[in-house]
Amino acid sequence: MTENQAPAITSETVGQEMATPAWALAMISFPPSDRILPTILSRQAERYGERVLLVSGDTRWTFAQTADIAAASAQALVDAGIKPGDRVALMCSNRPEFLQVYLGCAWLGAIAVPINTALRGFQLSHIFRNSSPALLVVEAQFVSAMESVEAAVELPPRTWIIGAAAATIDPRLCASPLPALTAATPAGAIRPGDTVAILYTSGTTGPAKGVCCPQAQLFWWGIYSARALGIREGDVLFTTLPLFHTNALNAFYQALLNGCTYVLEPKFSASGFWAAARRHNATVGYLLGAMASMLLAQPNGADDSMHRLRVALGGGVPPQIHAPFLARFGVPLVDGYGSTETNFVFAGAIPSDRPGTMGYLADGFEARIVDENDSELPDGQAGELVLRAREPFAFASGYFGMPEKTVDAWQNLWFHSGDRVVRDSDGHYRFIDRMKDSIRRRGENVSSWEVEQSILSHPAVAGCAIYPLPSELGEDEVAAAILLEPGQSLEPVDIIRHCEGRIAYFAIPRYVRIVSRMPLTENGKIKKGVLREAGLTTDTWDREKAGVRLRR
Structure with missing residues (x-):
């Protein structure tokens, strides 16, 4: 266990009630049969x-x-x-x-x-x-x-x-x-293993799968999330995320188990977020993906830091957003990783010691990075993340009515996340991309995430999505959808020049599309499938047709 890893949850670690975190008390108060x-x-x-x-x-x-x-x-x-x-x-x-x-x-x-x-x-x-x-x-x-x-x-x-x-x-x-x-x-x-909800995945690789979530899985979401966010009894948990997804639903359990108040807003509003947080005296917030960037894009105000928000979930927030967000609003963003099938498996320090990573493996879970044969890979080498929980029913029990998909996902009794991940030697885990988002271009594997991070480092770029488009030669070509910061302008060739020297030449996009808005899910994640399905639109710039040569 690294010094930043969450401590083990055992009765020996629980001291006097006044000094014990609410999540630890809840874990002790509800033995396995009571986690319903x-x-x-x-x-x-x-x-x-x-x-x-x-x-x-x-x-x-x-x-x-x-x-x-x-x-x-x-x-x-x-x-x-x-x-x-x-x-x-x-x-x-x-x-x-x-x-x-x-x-x-x-x-x-x-x-x-x-x-x-x-x-x-x-x-x-x-x-x-x-x-x-x-x-x-x-x-x-x-x-x-x-x-x-x-x-x-x-x-x-x-x-x-x-x-x-x-x-x-x-x-x-x-x-x-x-x-x-x-x-x-x-x-x-x-019973703790009985299904309490079926939550459907996005279905990006086929029909949506209904994830069977046991009663105890939601209990553990409430425990592990509270631990990662440092939730205290009496906190006011403020969410604008939709209840039909895991995040907002398990935040209710966080409040219930930890003696907190759960504030549910109808939907996210970048212009109204801080006013609502002040109105409710919120102390913990929940932000995903582009939401933090959208808040930073709002005009500066004298009351930007006039609130009680102590911490916010920041899963999927780009690394370059963390520092300015903390400086402007006074709120550290917590890195983390979980999925509908799993739990709050990875969590970063508060404030993050490596912004933009998944954080450290939390106590209560096992993780491996494996190759296509499920053989474990060494630190520094990217592979599929597979996971196991130590507590009974802390993970989903399978996909409803889809036994073949369940067997495939839980191959060798490890949950196969479908995420390409690297474990660094210091214990940090880094998300690279979805296995299905890995782009194969002329014999080389291209990480969409790495290309996105390179492009997002340009000060005029507010958002970026890298996705594959078919190549005349077979395999894929790299395409980029770019959302600019307000008042900024760039030509597609500027994106190409910015990438040169930052990423491998074969990963530099051939296609660039400057968009006025990104297609987003209710959680603020970019719908890459929409961009892929749109294909070569009339506003898609082609580097090869434009005669732009790469500088190697």
Whole structure:
């Protein structure tokens, strides 16, 4: 273990309660059989009572009220004929009703299936086909999305609508309003390994896979994330990320397990982020990918550092952003790595001692970098990251209805991340790219990440995405989509000249496309698939056709 690695979580490390981190107390307070949501909610309700757990718009739930809401929501599900193990599809934006339904499922032993609110057509049809939900709970503004579901796909036999729906809805829906909460039901007979949610991946290499997340996995997300972020009892956790993804959902568990308040905003706003953080007296924030860059791009203000935010998650934030972000806002960004299938596996120091890396391997996990035959590679050599958890059910249990994909991903009993990673001799892990994003150009492997970092070092560049386009010679050509800083201008050839001497000649892009905006996911990640599928657009500059020769 390196000096920066998180300490082992054992009862021997837990001292007096006053000096013990809340996450360590929670780990001791909930032995393995108790790492299920009904037990966690009930016990924390007894401990914290009238302390506020959730703030969402005008809604405030105390710890005690949240336990009551979960039990009453479960009764509403029972009244609708939902049984333990049934799937409940949930298409809803960041609002209390999302959590109400999720908690009811978790209390009963049903399985919540959150759906990305942007999905339509084939993607939405696939989720219904794969998960076969017994109930659909949909926010009124997304009811029309059901019309895009393929006619051959069977929709759930019952639908609850959140809010006032349009006068006409898809006739295939047997719809009624979300029922009011009344009576409560006892918690179901739930085990830590039981699936609490099926979260769908982006499906970039094929149909989206439904990740089966056990009850205990969300418990461990709450423990490990709190440890990485240095969360303290009484903190105010402030997120604008969508609840249908892991990050915002597990932040709720962080608040629940650590005696904190969870503030859920509808969506990320670069212009309104700091005002909202001040309004809520937030102490911990959650930023991914381009979000930190977007905040830095806002006009400087006299109140930039007038807030209580002590730390923010900064996974995927470019390394050159960390220092100016800390200098301007006074907030260190925490490097980290996790996935829907795994947990908060890697975490950096606060502030980061190597910005932009994945950080160090956290206690509780094992990691290897392997070649195509699953043989371990030495430090400094890139390969696929494979992972194991030491705690039972700290990782997902597989992909719903896709046994072949599950076996493939958990080959040799290690989870294969699909990420190309390097472990440095000092214990830092560095993300290189997705295995599928590695570009093969004329016999050479090109790391999209390394090319992106080179281009992002140009002061006029705000964003960059490197992706492959087909070559006339077979294999790939390197393409770059460039987003400029406001008020800046560059010619495509300037990008080429900037890369020369910084990366290998064969990795320098042939194609350059200056864009006014990047296609982004709800988490602020660039949708490279959109750029790849667009191919050679009319605004794509071709270095070879322009007659620009590389200086070697």
